[in-house]
Amino acid sequence: MTTADIAIQLSVLAILALISRSIYRLYLSPLSKFPGPWLAAITSAYEAYYDCFKDGGGRYHVEIARMHDRYGPIVRINPWELHIRDPDWNDVYKVARRASKSLWYYQFLGTSSNSFSASSADTHRLRRDAIQPYFSPAAVARHQPEIERLVAKLVGRLRALKGSGKVVCLSDVFRALATDVATAFAFRQPFGHLDAPDFERAGNATVRRFGTLGLLNRHLGGWLLPAIRLVPPRIAMRLSPASLGVAGFFKQFAVVVNKGLNSADEFVEMGAAETDIIRQILNSNLPAEEKSHWHIKQESSSVALAGTETTGSILTVILFYLLSEPGKGARLREEIGKAYNKYGRPPVWQELKELSYMTGVVNEGLRMNAPSGRLPRYDPMQDMTYKSWVIPKGTHVSTTQNDISFSPDIFFAPHDFLPERWIDGVENKRVAKYFNPFGRGTRICIGMEIALIEIYLALGRIFAPDVGFTMNLHGCDKKNDVEMFHDYFSPFPRSDKGVNVLVW
Numbered sequence: 001m002t003t004a005d006i007a008i009q010l011s012v013l014a015i016l017a018l019i020s021r022s023i024y025r026l027y028l029s030p031l032s033k034f035p036g037p038w039l040a041a042i043t044s045a046y047e048a049y050y051d052c053f054k055d056g057g058g059r060y061h062v063e064i065a066r067m068h069d070r071y072g073p074i075v076r077i078n079p080w081e082l083h084i085r086d087p088d089w090n091d092v093y094k095v096a097r098r099a100s101k102s103l104w105y106y107q108f109l110g111t112s113s114n115s116f117s118a119s120s121a122d123t124h125r126l127r128r129d130a131i132q133p134y135f136s137p138a139a140v141a142r143h144q145p146e147i148e149r150l151v152a153k154l155v156g157r158l159r160a161l162k163g164s165g166k167v168v169c170l171s172d173v174f175r176a177l178a179t180d181v182a183t184a185f186a187f188r189q190p191f192g193h194l195d196a197p198d199f200e201r202a203g204n205a206t207v208r209r210f211g212t213l214g215l216l217n218r219h220l221g222g223w224l225l226p227a228i229r230l231v232p233p234r235i236a237m238r239l240s241p242a243s244l245g246v247a248g249f250f251k252q253f254a255v256v257v258n259k260g261l262n263s264a265d266e267f268v269e270m271g272a273a274e275t276d277i278i279r280q281i282l283n284s285n286l287p288a289e290e291k292s293h294w295h296i297k298q299e300s301s302s303v304a305l306a307g308t309e310t311t312g313s314i315l316t317v318i319l320f321y322l323l324s325e326p327g328k329g330a331r332l333r334e335e336i337g338k339a340y341n342k343y344g345r346p347p348v349w350q351e352l353k354e355l356s357y358m359t360g361v362v363n364e365g366l367r368m369n370a371p372s373g374r375l376p377r378y379d380p381m382q383d384m385t386y387k388s389w390v391i392p393k394g395t396h397v398s399t400t401q402n403d404i405s406f407s408p409d410i411f412f413a414p415h416d417f418l419p420e421r422w423i424d425g426v427e428n429k430r431v432a433k434y435f436n437p438f439g440r441g442t443r444i445c446i447g448m449e450i451a452l453i454e455i456y457l458a459l460g461r462i463f464a465p466d467v468g469f470t471m472n473l474h475g476c477d478k479k480n481d482v483e484m485f486h487d488y489f490s491p492f493p494r495s496d497k498g499v500n501v502l503v504w
């Protein structure tokens with residue numbers, strides 16, 4: 001038999017295997033009864049096209065919405081996953097169910113060795129229990145002066161730009177703040193992005209690239225991001241400047257974590273105030289394999305990463321709306337001014353969060369720019385139900401917060417930034433159960449309190465009566481620079497230019 005014969009036979013076998021698998025997925029699989037396009041049912045390449053190629057990638061949400069419009073509230077979006085668009089269905093996220101996360105989907109992060117992307121509920125519980133004390137209200141409160149210091153640095157830098165005529169990119173400014181807050185919290189040492197003359201613009205662009213590479217990683221079986229970590233910078237640059245940026249990003253975390261691990265031996269009995277997330281993990285009850293350098297690197301850097309893009313982009317979006325509708329900015333400034341008068345000093349965050357308009361502003365930012373990714377889970381032990389449908393155990397099921405946040409049935413004029421909608425107590429009560437920007441169930445965001453302190457303090461100081469500067473939007477618009485176009489788990493607008501302002 002010649003090599004050509006062998007190649008032909010192997011190709012025929014591969015084609016037969018593909019045909020059999022497609023027939024199984026389409027007609028015999030337990031999910032074959034669920035509605036949806038036949039191509040999505042037989043191959044995840046359908047999703048890969050929208051995730052990685054269509055209009056720059058991250059566009060499957062648009063196709064999923066189209067599927068719901070055509071097939072109804074429950075659709076099969078790939079061979080193993082159902083998506084439900086029904087604000088009242090929450091079964092898979094219920095704490096009592098303790099469902100697992102989809103390993104395939106969360107491959108976009110390039111690792112499952114942390115709490116965020118741990119698949120099984122038990123592994124997650126183990127890891128989360130180990131770091132939870134680090135996020136206790138008391139521990140977070142101790143970090144407040146550091147957040148205040150970083151916010152003051154940001155305000156100082158904006159003030160210094162007053163009248164300079166320089167265009168300032170707020171998307172970079174707030175990502176720099178969020179990175180410094182999250183890294184200061186995790187490592188007791190901010191990365192110093194607020195000190196960079198350009199607020200570390202290149203680093204911020206890397207996060208966007210990470211989004212696109214993350215989707216490729218998901219669809220290529222999870223080897224791409226680990227491989228990028230291993231590629232020497234010179235080769236990475238030749239392959240793609242994007243991977244160089246991402247490799248550099250991983251490296252920055254590796255340096256900080258290595259430094260922390262090397263000095264961890266000196267850790268004897270430090271007071272809680274001096275500890276960092278590395279020592280928190282080392283000092284926990286985790287089994288030895290969960291305390292390896294590798295695991296600690298993954299856990300600590302994921303905590304810091306989870307807190308950067310989220311908080312940074314929400315602050316950017318809020319500022320865009322407050323500056324594009326000056327009446328709203330003025331109303332916030334007035335409310336904060338009254339609080340300054342009442343307390344005779346800058347209000348602390350506990351006082352800021354009592355302000356009703358300010359809370360409306362923060363909630364609108366969270367509603368309109370929370371993580372956009374669907375949140376797939378599966379329950380390996382029990383079936384679930386949706387209306388008359390029985391969802392077999394082990395099936396991956398997802399919902400998307402944006403389906404709720406932008407539903408006109410729940411939020412009047414959902415694409416408008418309306419802080420007022422949160423002020424009416426009755427209305428507030430009605431929408432509360434639909435408002436889950438920090439996720440749901442056992443996997444709810446662990447850094448919620450830090451994020452809120454940061455957002456309230458940043459707004460509280462930027463709109464303070466004595467701030468001494470104001471800002472004007474410069475050459476940006478809602479459609480291209482603010483509204484989500486790409487879903488890279490975090491929402492990204494169509495343009496990567498950012499929200500630009502002039503300070504005066």
Ligand code: HEM
Nearest residue numbers: 115116303306307310311437438439443445446447450451
């Ligand atoms: C406004 C800012 C933030 C938003 C909207 C947000 C949102 C979320 C959401 C929706 C999840 C659940 C993801 C999922 O189910 O797959 C999550 C998880 C997580 N977040 Fe946040 N987050 C924010 C800020 C932060 C900050 C500041 C930190 C840390 C300093 C952080 C750390 C984490 C971690 C570690 C997880 C994984 C928790 C687990 O699975 O146990 N987040 N976040």
